[in-house]
Amino acid sequence: MMNKETVLIIGSSGHSKVIIDIFEKEGKYEIAGLIDDFRNIGEETLGYKIIGKESDLSDLNLKNPHWKLFIAIGDNWIRNKVVNRIIDKIPNIEFASAIHPSAQIAKGVKIGKGVAIMAGAIVNSNTFIGDFTIINTRASIDHDSEMRPFSSLAPNATCGGNVSVGAFSAISISATIKHGISIGSHTIIGAGSVLLKSCGDHLILYGVPAKEIRKREAGERYL
Ligand SMILES: CC(C)(COP(=O)(O)OP(=O)(O)OC[C@H]1O[C@@H](n2cnc3c(N)ncnc32)[C@H](O)[C@@H]1OP(=O)(O)O)[C@@H](O)C(=O)NCCC(=O)NCCS
Missing domain, CATH: 2.160.10.10 (Hexapeptide repeat proteins)
Incomplete structure (x- = not known):
């Protein structure tokens, strides 16, 4: 059986709900959880927990360097701002499709x-x-x-x-x-x-x- 990779989803809005469904149906990734600055750790979306805020990503990456990220933000400009901020802090981070x-x-x-x-x-x-x-x-x-x-x-x-x-x-x-x-x-x-x-x-x-x-x-x- 193929070993699944792990993905961490940034965002927990409607767009990220659709992304969760895609990752589940694709079957290629295990979802580690969601990152959202505006929600409390432990809250859930479609069965996945908020596990931190954007400021926690460096720590999470040190502990789990093999995790990929997916930026589930629908607005093109805001998605770019978030990608740039994250690459600035974690240059080697990989992004899933x-x-x-x-x-x-x-x-x-x-x-x-x-x-x-x-x-x-x-x-x-x-x-x-x-x-x-x-x-x-x-x-x-x-x-x-x-x-x-x-x-x-x-x-x-x-x-x-x-x-x-x-x-x-x-x-x-x-x-x-x-x-x-x-x-x-x-x-x-x-x-x-x-x-x-x-x-x-x-x-x-x-x-x-x-x-x-x-x-x-x-x-x-x-x-
Ligand atoms: C193009 C767009 C950004 C314009 O937004 P806006 O500048 O805020 O426009 P407003 O909503 O203030 O509307 C201003 C006027 O233009 C008209 N108008 C706006 N978009 C229109 C369109 N696509 N076709 C025809 N008329 C349109 C409105 O009916 C309104 O007319 P009125 O003054 O006679 O009432 C917006 O209409 C749009 O298409 N947004 C994208 C929505 C989308 O794709 N969502 C999918 C999410 S997954």
């Missing part, structure tokens, strides 16, 4: 570290999925596309082939991105939109067809 067994991952796909791919998602041939990205429930991204680090597809977002999603950008719930489109970094495509033209960095676009609505700073809330 969580890939639901019902996700379809085609030939030639490359998947980075710290990635979440939810139930029913489809990543088609030769697509590059960068570090710490999220491909949410039933989202799809077609052939020869790329998701730059810390970008995300919300549930049911659909991207055609040869699409590029820039770093920290988010394709919101049920949005559709035409094939061959390039989206800059820190850009949000609003819920239910249909994006037919490439767009730049730091923008909010929505509508059918999607139009530029306004500029956006890095880290502005979108969820």
